[in-house]
Amino acid sequence: MSIPAFSKPTGQPADVCLIVEGCYPHISGGVSTWLDWLMRACPTSNFAVRSIVTPGEARSAKYAFPDNLVDFSEIVLAGPESRGRRGIGTPAMAAHELAALAVAFLESGRLGALARLEQAVNDPNAGISLRDLVSGPYAWRLCLAAYQALMPHAPFKDFFWAWHALMGGLFSTMKAELPPARTYHAISTGYAGLLAARAALHGAGQVALTEHGIYTNERRIEILMADWIVDTVDKGLAMADRRRDLRDLWITAFESYARACYEACDHVTTLFAGNQPMQRLQGARESQLSIIANGIDLDRFGAVPTCPPGNPPTVSLIGRVVPIKDIKTFVSAAGIIRDRVPNARVIVAGSMDEDPDYAAECLALVEELGLSQTVEFAGKVDTATLLATTDVVVLTSLSEAQPLTILEAGAAGRPCVTTDVGACRDIIEGEAGREGGFIAELLAADQIAEHVVRLLLDEQLRTKLGENLRSRVWRDYASETSAEKYRALYASPDGTLQRAV
Incomplete structure (x- = not known):
């Protein structure tokens, strides 16, 4: 079996860009196996894959690429230690202004708020690089301004690390390049969903989301159980205390990422009806929703x-x-x-x-x-x-x-x-x-x-x-039944390949 490298640019155009987080091709089973099946079940479509990974993660490929996967690359979420080229000169937008845009998006999850943030981050006249956003003096001022807006009651050092983890992911998706495609298909909300929402902002093709589990539920469980998140607010029995704790910040961020993704999507599919109430609760519209069950090779x-x-x-x-x-x-x-x-x-x-x-x-x-x-x-x-x-x-x-x-x-x-x-x-x-x-x-x-x-x-x-x-x-649960539904979803509305983001 031919195991791929972590980059496969062939120069061929893709019909579908799959956007995945923390799975294919270096985690076996589950969603990765489903992704491998999906590409092989749609042999007349060319696929690109953007795989979002965390820095320092040990990775080895567990799957051979199908022939119709024509473009693969990773997007590494940035952190305070990230290296890279700084912008030329001092960024034109003041850090507190950009912080206000980021805070507005985190608190609302509205696609319009994401659009304003994305426009500011990628304004060629602003001169803001990814490294500026996550490390150095500009990132420091950005963090200070966000701290004052979001959690001035909390220990700053705890907020600092949470902010950089969340913003490293957010800004990485804002700065990442997407290949041209007819359809952008995210396989979760979270950072993958943010990248799909960004494609929608540029009118770069139809946007679809498939959720196996509900990403925000899974993150909420992890965050509530995490012993590495410091409890910064003791609210006691005061139900009216609206001060935000670090856990609240993390959960609010992922909920906002999900809302923006749902608002951006043309199609929102899931495997079974039990997931749909939560999708509706987080903003998915009834006209978007459909069920495509898993399918397997019955023979x-x-x-x-x-x-x-x-x-x-x-x-x-x-x-x-x-x-x-x-x-x-x-x-x-x-x-x-x-x-x-x-x-x-x-x-x-x-x-x-x-x-x-x-x-x-x-x-x-x-x-x-x-x-x-x-x-x-x-x-x-x-x-x-x-x-x-x-x-x-x-x-x-x-x-x-x-x-x-x-x-x-x-x-x-x-x-x-x-x-x-x-x-x-x-x-x-x-x-x-x-x-x-x-x-x-x-x-x-x-x-x-x-x-x-x-x-x-x-x-x-x-x-x-x-x-x-x-x-x-x-x-x-026939494989072909499921494959037919995805092939229909991928049918381009106008048959033309859209520009890259």
Whole structure:
């Protein structure tokens, strides 16, 4: 397999520019796998990809580029340590004036406010470079002015680092170049959505957004749980205290980024109806909204054979070894499964290099529970091959949208036990009396284990639920059905290639 470098400029024009954040091509699974499928499912369209990454992030490509990916490059979010060329001379716009524009956008999320900020940042007569915006005297004055406007009650050093992290991302997207394309397609809000909104400001083509999970919800959870964000305001029981805390600043920023993206988009798609109430709440218009479910290769997974005679009872979790997948709960469930089904095999199949510390903790838990003869960490494997010797598929994630592994398992006739996240209940339960497995609460190792043991010990039930799930997946989640909808979305309104931003 040919693994690409992190730049592929071919000079060929793109029909579609995909804008992604923190995934393709250096994170395997999930959205990255979906992106790889999307490009291959639309072979008559040429694609460009702009992949937004954080500075200092160790990256290695996990996917070979399809032939119709004609332009790939990374956008590295800038920070206070960023290097680069400064503007010529002193920026013409006073720092406090630019700070006022940035604050107005952060507090409103309106596309017009973003337009005014973007125009100021990229005004050729203003002479403001990205380095000016994130480091040096001008950036210092910018930060001081924003501090006075947003959080004068907070310790300045804490505000400084939060401001630079947020503005490094914002200004990086304002300064990044976009290739010419008919359609600009962001795969989340956040910084990817900001870049798509900027394309809309320049009338550079139609703009689409596809959300698997709701980005602002995921960031909100991370921010509320983060121990690196200092609590700067003690509001006690004073509900009327409107002082902004650092967590409030982070959440407000990402909500504003989302509102601007929704306002800019011509199309807003998601995988299942459960995401749409939040999209509406954040400003998406009814006329924009549509659902395009995930699709899988039914023929490939439908060809997976039943488990061979003599195969030990086998339970597999297919997913990256990262906290959001809650592998520790699966390992804990494995201990209960082993006690009830002593010859059971429990497999974790997924990359272990994204969060090495968490992976080490999971391995240590296996040793602590005495499960080294039961639990196997197989790394990234071919899913169809693994399913051929798997009786039950488990998903213990804390957050998901519409997981491909559950659809793939269903297409192969394997019943599933999943947590109640994203579209999992819709996929598993379907119509009354046609369940394809069981749903468990989050963090409930005992429930996971109980459902798995029941399936392992009852072959008739296992076969029935597996066939129920197979029927539903084959009816509702065909790859070609999904691909047709994206090909229709990409059909250019006027058939002409628009200019670059």
